Amino acid sequence: MRKRLHLPAIVAALVTAAGLLTAGSSTPAEAVPATIPLKISNNSGRGDAVYIYNLGTNLATGQQGWADAAGNFHAWPAGGTPPTPAPDASIAGPGNGGSITIQMPKFSGRVYFSYGQKLVFKLTTGGLVQPAVQNPSDPNRNILFSWSEYTLNNDGLWINSTQVDMFSVPYAVGVQPVGGTTKTTGHLKAGGYNGFFNSLRGQSGGWANLIQTAPNGSVLRALAPLYGVETGALPASAMDDYVNRVWSKYSSQTLTVTPFSNEPNTKYFGRVSGNTMNFTNSAGQVVTSFQKPDSASIFGCFKLLDAPNDLVRGPISRTLCAGYNRSTLLTNANQPDPNDSGFYLDNVTNQYSKKIHAQMADGKAYGFAFDDVGAHEALVHDGNPQTAFLTLDPFN
Template identity: 75%
Template sequence: MFERFRRRALAPLVTTALAAALLTIGGPPSAEAAVPATIPLKVTNSSGRGEPVYIYNLGTLLTTGQQGWADANGAFHAWPAGGNPPTPAPDASIPGPAAGQTKTIRIPKFSGRIYFSYGQKLVFKLTTGGLVQPAVQNPSDPNRDILFNWSEYTLNDSGLWINSTQVDMFSAPYAVGVQRSDGSTVNTGHLKSGGYNGFFTALRGQPGGWANLIQTRSDGTVLRALSPGHGLETGALPASVMDDYVNRVWQKYSSSTLTVTPFTDQPNTKYYGRVSGGVMNFTNSAGAVVTSFQKPDADSIFGCHKLLDAPNDLVRGPISRTLCAGFNRSTLITNPNQPDTTTAGFYQDVVTNHYARKIHAQMADGKAYAFAFDDVGNQESLVHDGNPLQAYLTLDPFS
């Protein structure tokens, strides 16, 4: 049980969702990059809440590979050595803007997270392996009753990638943006009017245990909804929640072929999936088996890992990403040609990732990172610019 609820150490570079986007659109650093060592991040508090806000910029300094935090001026501070049991981390908090106010800090060439919390500072600890992040699916996590959220970003010589993410949880609403070198701005992550309450109302009304993903404080404050993968850990969702759909997919492709064209710029690169002996084997155009998949369980689907592991290669990883998106969006039965990028067909089966479905339905631009490979078909809430002038983080209303 302890292993299931053990809090995670901060990844050396980026979290899964952002790493996937960087592989897709980032490319290698430009030899002519003119990105400065730090850029401004303008934080605007439009939440309407009266509690103090605390901001944290935590991650890996790309020039050295060291893990640490950045202060309000963008200066890097390496974490000290941790311990076992974990030891308290230095206070890396930056006082955020009051309601209705803005504050500008600077962010360095980092790959990591910008956390923000309301009312209380977050509790961070250090193990011998690095920083321990909050893991509020664990009922004993010290951050369980704190209202907080985070954005993921990478700033390097090729520019800025910054997202709003719901891969782990849906919580305090926010949006991100970037000012491009021509002065124009682009943003993503805003909810529709009424979208915050609308999401929780919709999740409460979804039968099958989905309402159990919602976590509240003892005073009744709604804190968050856990992602379904974490819901499996806590027992909020039954382990069999996706079994019926998976069984139907396996049955369909026992007698027909699933065609995966993983690269939009390589339409002739195709892989062909058929189920034989309970295993889905993929062949290339020459008929050679290139990779195989066991029938995935719900955890593998929601987490896009384990039986749907996606290594950073050019064959299994891209196929697995496509399968993961197809299972979460329940498009594999309705369309034998994947990835399916027609959003009208997403989440239409009674067995689907209802958490992701309800998040996307409440986003102003329809974009979200509701599961790790939500960028398949460009459905992710991510902005990028190769020479950014400024980044934005807007704390939105709880309505």
């Protein structure tokens, strides 16, 4: 099953687009230790047991596995066909009002957390099968859970609050640098949890169908629109009208993409010809081309908007994906659009991402895979981290 881990792409992009770093981030004063503490606080107001999982890739060896509470790495054993049960990697989480501290090793991966039940992980011959709750037969379908993505390496810690796949459990992340002030992101506004779901329920066009409930009727999550399209919950034509208008506009006008904030002279110029948008460089040479994207390509930032980790197509595609999801391509022929006051104003837009951003205390979110274009993502980074934080917030 396909799962989209987008944080490694962010870290790769940081190499070529230093402007994505949070202003004021410190640079390493000394080597990042082998592990750093992650303090997990439970302010959820719920009485459920909480289970924590720290899963990912060991950056020293390239092996996939899990870390225990002490930060020790355990490689996954071989899987099978059909998938075989994975070892129980769960860590007992804090009760309501409490906190625990675990150790984070140098990983690129996810910290999962679930309420009431342990998550079910299995192993195939290709590795770990992670939860895919857009599949009604997934064993985790009726479990309330979410995750944060992070990378800890010799250059520091990147940790995010993500809604790329679903909006489910309210939580925030943070990092305290050595000798510095804690940076946090991911907190909702007061009433933001219910505000998001109420707004999605009231949105016409099938968007309310993204909401999944438990057998008792309680809300579990809202799926990201890509999964809505893939499962038929959201019309496959959701973005077609906007794409058609973009195609018409840039048949006679030029779309200018400046993908790197720290390289203002690196520009690419897009014009539509038939079913293709060709991009040229400043010398007039065609450097890459895109076919007319469908809704799935836009919501997933893949397929017809594939973004390899290169210096040309990938950065252009990231910018286009952001422009389509935020519906800024018609209002600004120079992308990316830096002004978030103009995001999501078209009637045809990524309503899911729009509503998530509207409920965030700092306006930051990962509503789609490349929400980091222009640094609108819920990400904190520091080059000299002392402690990381994961806070399970109230649902009210």
